[in-house]
Amino acid sequence: MxxxxxxxxxxxxxxxxxxxxxxxxxxxxxxxxxxxxxxxxxxxxxxxxxxxxxxxxxxxxxxxxxNNPWAVAGMACLLNLMGTAETVINKSKKRYDYMFPSVLFAMLGSTIPVSIIGIRFAMDVQPFWKPEQYIPVVGMLCGATISGIVVSVSYVLKEVYDNRDKVEMYLAFGASRFEACKPIARDALRLALTPNINQMSVIGIIAIPGMMTGAILGGSSVEQAARLQMVIMFMISSCTALSSIVTTILALGVVVDNEHRVRSDRIDTRPHAVYRARNWLVGKVVGAVEGAASSVVGGAKRLLGRHDSEDAGSDERTRLLG
Structure with a gap:
């Protein structure tokens, strides 16, 4: 082309x-x-x-x-930080204590090593931190990682919070917290990895992915674009698996403590503090606007009442003089 x-x-x-x-x-x-x-x-x-x-x-x-490696590193950290905020604040209906640092640790621990190794060796880019190569790949890894983390953590918190009797039954019969939580972790990871498996199974035959399309539009040969997409898909799958495993283990470690107790008090089902603050602020503003509007309406009614009484008195005086 x-x-x-x-x-x-x-x-x-x-x-x-x-x-x-x-x-x-x-x-x-x-x-x-x-x-x-x-x-x-x-x-x-x-x-x-x-x-x-x-x-x-x-x-x-x-x-x-x-073209500065420190700028590239800062951009990669910023993408992971924003991805963590999106995961914790917007995507998660339930949260556990210390969720933000644990999700950030999982994302950094998966996207950064996988991107460095994949770009340097699998994509054969030297230096690996070339901005036009590294930053888009990290962005794709962060986007895929968010989905895996949300699915796995949401399932873990739902099972522990809504079906805590199952876990407590295992614990009551002498199972360790690892043994009691193993079925939950297994199902959570299976759900988190299923979308990637389905995507890889249909890619190329049914769906032509965006990375391959972009490479073709950019002038690369179809063969090179296909190989690039293979590398990216394998990096995404590895990154999703690593981050999902880490966040699942950390979440279970928080909601089931080292004394083998289910700690539902460490699960927050309320809207995130950001949205609670927003709702409080909106409520205050709406209340102030309604109060000001009622004051204006009341003043207008009193003014109209005064004018009506003055007009009535004037009509009465005119009638008496007439």
Whole structure:
């Protein structure tokens, strides 16, 4: 493929983005028509997608221009930090104590080593920290890792919180916390890894993935794009497995303590503190607005009442004088 043709075919403007956004509007209309209740979430996610990609494009442009390994390392840590926040704050309905540091540790401990080894040896890139190579790969690994962590941790917390009797029965019969939690951990990891297995089983024949498509559009041969996609998929699977295993073990270690007791008090089912603070702030603002509006309405009613009484008194005086 001619590089110039690839560049011209991928020159997009905000008009192209707006046209593609009309597909989201169509989905929102269908959601409203069928009463699915996901229209607002879909629109919010689309707006977040536009804002986040625009911001990251500006940041990545600067990082690519500097070509500094410390800037690349900072960007990789920032991606993992934001992925952790997304996992804990937005994706998890239940959380356990010290979930944020444990998820961050699992993500850093999986995405960084896997990306370094995979890019340096499997992709044969020297140096491995080339920004245009390293940062996109880390971003893909973080995105896949989030899904695995959310699935595994959500299942663990659901089982321990909603079906704690099963675990307590094992513990009451003398099982250690490892033995009592082993079935939960096994099922959680199976659920976390199933999407990756399904994706690898249909890739290429049924679905052509985005990384391969991007490489082809960028001018690479189809054979090289296919091999690159193989490497990326194997890195994603390894990263998801490592992070899911670590977070599952850490979560079970917190909710079932070293004295073999189920600690439901360490599981928080409330909305995250960020959303509780937001709801409190919104409530205060709404209350202040309602109070100001009621004061204005009350003042207007009193003013109108005074005018009505003055008009009534004037009419009475006119009648008496007449």
């Amino acid at each position: 001619d590089p110039g043709a690839g560049d011209s075919s991928t020159h997009l403007t905000w008009g192209n983005v707006g046209l593609a956004f009309s597909f989201i509007l169509l989905d929102g209309i269908l959601s409203t028509s069928f009463g699915l209740g996901v229209g607002s979430s879909l629109l919010t996610a689309a707006v977040r997608c536009v804002v986040q990609l625009s911001v990251v494009a500006l940041i990545l442009q600067k990082v690519f221009e500097t």
